[in-house]
Amino acid sequence: MEGFSQAFQTSLGLILAGDPYLVGIVALSLKISLAALAISALIGVPLGALLAMHRFWGRQIIVIATNALMGLPPVVVGLVVYLALSRSGPLGVLDLLYTPAAMILAQALLITPILVALTRQTLEPINDEYADLLRSFAVAGMRRVWVLIWDGRFGLLTALLAGFGRATAEVGAVIIVGGNINHVTRVMTTTIALETSRGNLSLAMALGVILLIIALAVNAVLSMVSQATRRGYA
Helix, strand or coil, rough: HHHHHHHHHHHHHHHHHHHHHHHHHHHHHHHHHHHHHHHHHHHHHHHHHHHHCCCCCCCCHHHHHHHHHCCCCHHHHHHHHHHHCCCCCCHHCCCCCEEEEEHHHHHHHHHHHHHHHHHHHHHHHHHHHHHHHHHHHCCCCCHHHHHHHHHHHHHHHHHHHHHHHHHHHHCHHHHHEEEEEEECCCCCCHHHHHHHEEEHHHHHHHHHHCCCCCCCCHHHHHHHHHHHHHHCCC
């Protein structure tokens, strides 16, 4: 217990002192996760909106596939991205393997199905409710998409926060495509795994505390958004 107590005190000291190495890891983690979230949002939200708006042959298959991909194992995504970016892969010429860009790509692939599925689930009831009204005002195409997105903005914020939470907690895919290189691709989750195996519990616990704080903050915002939506502020 003394070792644990000492490690915990040291970890708090690292956090309170703003240790440069610790801050660098956290900053890189947030940069990669936010970039992946932005890419996924640009792709996933419009696709989810289109699925909510339109009925076409094969739509149900796409919906089922998207829902299934929400639980896609991260190591599988990491393997696919690794094979694509390796020297012998189709994207090997880009030389992106073991770079933050590869990690962003892996995280984006992981969370895009989440955003597509949650966006569809959020906007489909809104589209069904206002379909006749929007049709009467000749609101169609991208204008209709933006109307639905604005009306369901709080629900979409929930989807974005869920995607961000998935990205920040990811370790399997990013360690495969990033290589956990010091000062280059070493993020919070991969550092926790590495330092724990080394017995450096102070740094691992400090990052664990920060990761826990981020998770609690995301869930707190999710709770507030959910309450606001239920009260009719959406």
